Structures are given as structure tokens and as C-alpha cells.
Amino acid sequence: MTALPDWMRPPREEGWLAEDLDRLPEAPRHTELIDGALVFMMSPQRSWHGRLVTTLTTTLMEQAPDGIEIEREMTIRLDERNRPEPDLLVTASPYDPDRTWFAPEEVQLVVEVVSPESAHRDRTVKLRKYAEAGIPHYWCIEDEAGAPVVHVYELDKPTGQYAPTGIFRGKLQRPLPFEVCIDLDRLVPGRNG
Template sequence: MAPESSLPDWIFPPPEGFTAEDLDHLPHLPAHTELIDGSLVLVSPQASFHTRTVDLLVASLRRTVPSRLRIRREMSIILAEDQRPEPDISVIHAEADESPEQTYYRARDVLLTIEVVSPESRSRDRRRKPLLYAEAGIPHFWRVENDSGRPVVYVYELDPATCAYVPTGIHRDRVKVTVPFDADIDLAEIDTY
């Protein structure tokens, strides 16, 4: 007789992989688990730079975002049946907030996703997730890198002809953009977070 496993059932994926809907029904799933290509991705604890950068961007964006939009932190987005990543920050249309119990948004509800790159998620944040966001039609993407404790923001816009992101700027001290809305963020403020 085989010994009973102390591992949770969700540790063993079904043959066809998990679905976006499964994330709401798997018991005792760790917080911030993502679904990429039908596989569960467990998130490591975040470093101080990551947390402070997300805090800075959320606070700054909330000061400038138009009333028709909302800033959301660490909410998953259903991009396809087997894709449900959780960007660090999303800018969504206000009407997408349907209920206080909702656990995700749909790609059509999202205007901008932002990923703050961590060492353990570098490949996903730089390559895989931007590709998925672009394929799902999310118009804007920002990737934030750590340059000796200072954030560097790489800004991208979706090219509708190719369904791929094209770079529109690299911001080291200040992010000043007019799309998807006017924003002016002093990146040096990270020292106050």
C-alpha cells in the first residue's frame, strides 16, 4: 500500500493543464498564484525594491488617473482559458469593477499592465507575460527594472497591425506620458517609500 501524500491535490496538474476558472476553486492555493500556459506559477516573497516600486507607481497613478479608470494592484487577468497572470499593477475601466468579491478582470477591461521585474520572474516578466498581454489586445504595457535600487520604466504600446508591443520610451528619473492618460511620476520618490 502506497503512503498517503501530504501534498495538496493541486500540486499535480490535470493532463490537459489547469484552466483560468480552476484558480477560484483550488483549495489552499497560495496567494498570488498565476496561471501561465495551463501551469500554476507560485510567486516568491517580494524584495523591498519590488514592494516600494509598486507602492510608488500605485500612489502616483491614482493621483492622475481619469475618473473613468481604476488602478488595481495584484489582480489576475483572464487572457485565455489557460492564461491568468497577475500583473503587479493594472489600469482597468471603472465599469469592470462588478463586485467586491470578484477575483479577476478580463483582458478587454484592461488598458495598461505593469510588471516590476524580480530576479525569480525575470524571464516571465520580460518575455512571456508581455507576449500574452499583447496577444490578448491589452493596449499598453510597462516593464520596470531595478538599476542599482532605482526604477527604470520601459513603456510599450500595442501595434494593432502586428499585435505586438513596440517601445515608446525608457524613463529613468521621471515617467511623463500622455497615453493611455496624462501621467507624471517622479521615480526619485522611491526613497520616501
């Protein structure tokens, strides 16, 4: 058994804090902070996931009105001990090339594409944490026999929890956070041949 590298040891007894992520250049890409613990994407990324995220990014960028930015793989500082990294987020904040994270009040939509290793976090932990942080919209995208299925949630402000607003196959049409119409079957190019 090999010893842990020094950078993997929490700097304090109570664990890691959100600002610590910016001081961990040795950490693997896609390192998240959940409840004060570092979470690494250790398994190789599936081609399905990568193609879907890339195509969805460009599709949303094409449909976004002026003043709306689509960001890929940027963390959200939910609080002192939570800084998850969604696959995509939608914000009205202007582009800043030096930015490393967003505050929840800057985020209008979070999109998570479920991978086998992230399934529990995406379906339960992040669903709850993004709602508690007040992010208005959440999409959780599942792989159903190679086709994307989008579970759409909207924040119910009185309860502070997400309410499901639909499960979309084939086509996703939504008025919020901006008018969007997506042919879901075209999000994974090459899946049918």
C-alpha cells in the same frame, strides 16, 4: 521527499484552466496560470519591489481621471490556459468588491515590476501574451542600482505586437492610457537614506 498535496494535482490531463484558480483556496497568494501550469511566487518579496508597487499605485490613483481604476495584484484571464497576475493594472471597469479577475479587453495598462524570479516571464513571456491578448499598454519596471527604470510599450495593432516607446529614468511622462507624470526617483521612499 514528501508527496504533493492533492490541490497541486491538475484536475485534468491537459493541466489547469483559468477558472480553476478561483477554486484553489489552498494555493499561495500570487498564484498565476501560464500555459496551463501554476506559477507560484515562492521567494520572499524584496522591500524595493513592495515599496515601488505601493507608491506607484497611489501615484497613479492620484493622477487617474474619473472613471479609471488602478488595481493591484489582480489576475487577467487572457484565455482558457493563461491567467497571469500583474503587479498593477489600469481599467475603466467600475470597482466590484467581489471581482477576482479582469478580461483583457477591460485592461488599458499592465505594469510588471521585475523580480529576479520573474525576470524571464516579465520581459518575454508576459510581454508576448499581453500583446496577443490586445492589451494596449505595458510597462516593465527594472531595478537599476536601486532606481526604477520603466520600459514602456504600446500595442501596434496591425502586427499585434508591442512596440517600445521609451525607456524612462528619473521622470516618466506619458499621454496614454491617461495623462501621467511621475517622478520615478520618489517611487522608492528611503532608498537614498
